[in-house]
Amino acid sequence: MSIHIRGISKSFGSFRALDDVSLEIPHGTLLALLGPSGSGKTTLLRIIAGLEWPDSGRIEEDGTDVTDRHARQREVGFVFQHYALFRHMTVFENIAFGLRVRKAPKQEVEAKVNELLHLVRLDGLGGRKPAQLSGGQRQRVALARALAIRPKILLLDEPFGALDAKVRVELRQWLRRLHDEIGMTSVFVTHDQEEAFELADEVVVMNHGQIEQRGTPDEVFEHPATPFVMDFLGNVNVFHGRVEKGRAFWHGIPIEYPDYPHDQARPARVYLRPHELDIARSNGHAGGSSGTDSGPNGSLSASVLRISRNGAIARISCRPDGADSELHVDLPAESARELAFQPGERVTITPRKVRVFLPDPEYVI
Numbered sequence: 001m002s003i004h005i006r007g008i009s010k011s012f013g014s015f016r017a018l019d020d021v022s023l024e025i026p027h028g029t030l031l032a033l034l035g036p037s038g039s040g041k042t043t044l045l046r047i048i049a050g051l052e053w054p055d056s057g058r059i060e061e062d063g064t065d066v067t068d069r070h071a072r073q074r075e076v077g078f079v080f081q082h083y084a085l086f087r088h089m090t091v092f093e094n095i096a097f098g099l100r101v102r103k104a105p106k107q108e109v110e111a112k113v114n115e116l117l118h119l120v121r122l123d124g125l126g127g128r129k130p131a132q133l134s135g136g137q138r139q140r141v142a143l144a145r146a147l148a149i150r151p152k153i154l155l156l157d158e159p160f161g162a163l164d165a166k167v168r169v170e171l172r173q174w175l176r177r178l179h180d181e182i183g184m185t186s187v188f189v190t191h192d193q194e195e196a197f198e199l200a201d202e203v204v205v206m207n208h209g210q211i212e213q214r215g216t217p218d219e220v221f222e223h224p225a226t227p228f229v230m231d232f233l234g235n236v237n238v239f240h241g242r243v244e245k246g247r248a249f250w251h252g253i254p255i256e257y258p259d260y261p262h263d264q265a266r267p268a269r270v271y272l273r274p275h276e277l278d279i280a281r282s283n284g285h286a287g288g289s290s291g292t293d294s295g296p297n298g299s300l301s302a303s304v305l306r307i308s309r310n311g312a313i314a315r316i317s318c319r320p321d322g323a324d325s326e327l328h329v330d331l332p333a334e335s336a337r338e339l340a341f342q343p344g345e346r347v348t349i350t351p352r353k354v355r356v357f358l359p360d361p362e363y364v365i
Helices: 041-049 091-101 106-119 135-148 165-182 193-199 217-222 227-232 333-339
Strands: 003-012 015-025 030-034 056-061 076-079 153-157 185-190 202-207 210-215 237-244 247-250 253-256 266-272 277-281 300-310 313-320 327-332 346-351 355-357
Touching (some): 003 041, 015 041, 015 056, 015 210, 030 041, 030 193, 041 076, 041 185, 076 135, 091 135, 106 135, 135 153, 135 165, 193 217, 210 217, 210 227, 227 266, 227 355, 237 327, 277 327, 300 333, 313 333, 327 333
Parallel strands (some): 076 153, 153 185
Antiparallel strands (some): 202 210, 237 266, 277 346, 300 346, 313 327
């Protein structure tokens, strides 16, 4: 089932949760609504589900206007972050609940629940209570309950937010495989970019009740459309520069910027991702991941401040000459060990890829 969201707006008192949002979700797509708290993603999901009503606009499913239909009248399955299981019921009865409400025959209920227990890899656990299961197992029960009513749309609100990191990774991989098996249209809300990029066919980045960008995970990451998207995706160095005559300048380094061909100089923001920078001793061996993206002509002189390690990645914090702010460079931990930089050491930093944005008066870093 395809979903068409047309001009949806929603306010709660003076707070504008959604502001004229339009979006089309093709049949069979697994789409992520990604954004910070308060961006409107959960409100939009609840409106799609029929759990909230918009102030204006409409929701269509396969061309049919369902805006005024209650959740019970829509063919939608909903999975909440905190499971929302009935604690006094067994796993079997939790999954069977929607079928029993619809007065499905007993034999059909038993067959469907056993089929779903197998689908979510919980064979033999139908007689247990939710308290006897792990968090990951409880979330799979919640998913099976949502699937029991044979929905045409599956909606998930921060489905892995209450789980620890290892279980989140395992369930993400499992849900992606499950989606490919059943092929239904699915929309999930998350503030975790790693989760969105690993799971989704398409990502919609939201901010202040509006859509900032939509695209495949690669498109959104490699070609962020706005300063907000660039900054929200994390791990980015932000500096002030200027643009004029088709070029941007950052610490004297020229960067091609054909979007601004004018003679009058304007301030700009320069964004550099730590893993897209090469670093070398001022007359030594360079470190950095290989890449074919051409960067600006020129390198930046800097001093090493400190080195911190986080698993397989080492972050080298530097201070460019003449700058008040720090510049972070990420290297594979093994490369950093080989280079063995020391605080105070002089280095040169060469960007392989730079993104430049003219200031957005509504966006403040």
